[in-house]
Amino acid sequence: MELLAVVTIIGIFVALGLPTMGGVMQDRQAARAADEISNMFRIARSRAAATGAAHRVSANTAAVAAARFELRTALTMVGGPTSSCVTPMWTDTDSRVLNLLEFAPTAAGSFGGRGIEVKATSDGGGAPPSVVDLCFTPGGMTWMDRHRSGPRRARLPPGADLDRGQVMTPVRLHRRSRRPAAGFTLLEVMMALTVLAIGMLGVVALQGATIGSTQDANQFSIANSVARTWLQRLQRDAQRWNHPSAFNTASDLSADTAFLNLATSSSPLAWVRPSTSPLEPDASPAFDRMGNDIPVSDPRFPEAVYCAHLRLRQLYPDMIKAEVRVFWKKRRLGNGAAYAGLGLTSGICTAGTEAAVGADTANFHWVYAVTGITKSRAQ
Numbered sequence: 001m002e003l004l005a006v007v008t009i010i011g012i013f014v015a016l017g018l019p020t021m022g023g024v025m026q027d028r029q030a031a032r033a034a035d036e037i038s039n040m041f042r043i044a045r046s047r048a049a050a051t052g053a054a055h056r057v058s059a060n061t062a063a064v065a066a067a068r069f070e071l072r073t074a075l076t077m078v079g080g081p082t083s084s085c086v087t088p089m090w091t092d093t094d095s096r097v098l099n100l101l102e103f104a105p106t107a108a109g110s111f112g113g114r115g116i117e118v119k120a121t122s123d124g125g126g127a128p129p130s131v132v133d134l135c136f137t138p139g140g141m142t143w144m145d146r147h148r149s150g151p152r153r154a155r156l157p158p159g160a161d162l163d164r165g166q167v168m169t170p171v172r173l174h175r176r177s178r179r180p181a182a183g184f185t186l187l188e189v190m191m192a193l194t195v196l197a198i199g200m201l202g203v204v205a206l207q208g209a210t211i212g213s214t215q216d217a218n219q220f221s222i223a224n225s226v227a228r229t230w231l232q233r234l235q236r237d238a239q240r241w242n243h244p245s246a247f248n249t250a251s252d253l254s255a256d257t258a259f260l261n262l263a264t265s266s267s268p269l270a271w272v273r274p275s276t277s278p279l280e281p282d283a284s285p286a287f288d289r290m291g292n293d294i295p296v297s298d299p300r301f302p303e304a305v306y307c308a309h310l311r312l313r314q315l316y317p318d319m320i321k322a323e324v325r326v327f328w329k330k331r332r333l334g335n336g337a338a339y340a341g342l343g344l345t346s347g348i349c350t351a352g353t354e355a356a357v358g359a360d361t362a363n364f365h366w367v368y369a370v371t372g373i374t375k376s377r378a379q
Helices: 002-051 186-240 354-359
Strands: 055-060 067-074 095-103 131-136 142-145 154-156 306-316 319-329 364-374
Touching (some): 002 067, 002 095, 186 306, 186 319, 186 364
Antiparallel strands (some): 067 095
């Protein structure tokens, strides 16, 4: 449900942001077109000086189908390159096309909703012409033909700036944006906050998983320590098991040991919870969350976190296979009905629940340890 809500919110923001992104793409297209047009004028001027032939750029925005920008170079005639802008008629006979740009407008004087305008100042007032020819000579002179009645060509002084000339402004390129660049919009801020919020949710979820994994690893470490503690107790208890021997043929396993007396050779072999023995008064099957023993008589016994069970099988007269299992509740079990249904009335280490707890692998974690115990040699 939460994922569906997040996806829906993202979809709404994307739908709202599409017009803005479309405007940005159109702005970029207009900027690219303006750069191409501006470069055409620069190339014409530089090629005229390099080749010794006149170059003309014709800008025609009067056509309805497309705005047309054409770069032509005068062909070499008898006697050398044509360096004059007046002599050629700029037809296919005395010139050739070097570059051609066409932009289909969506409205009069615009391109894709963004303005690409070519304007020239009018000497005597009136509307600026829609067809302008600029001719660059090898000597650095610039000539203009406005295609209107009166003087056919006006000469620009050498070095006149194409954008801020003293006589005219033959080319002025600009973009009309639907909105000025004024920082971030509320939509952009909201989308950024949404992405940040999604990232923060992922970090929080990852942090929760990390904490849970750390807790589980700590619990497994303590359970392993508890299992090793009981293996050491059984090894120590084996020091009391000395007979039968050459000195005494009667076994002292049942009478002299604290926990090994639970060993049996019968089958099936069941798990048992070890009881407190006077020989080991501090040993307990129950442990707190730090791995410390909780005696059976302690009021904290029902609050035990870990519990140990033993399974002892006598393989030979002088050897016992000792198994230790340590278990604790999974976090999802809690103390509800599922916990009470196991009969754990005195906590996780309640006597007589060994079989029920052992069969419930879905609600408990387990650690097992096994070793061989041998009878000590009688002195």
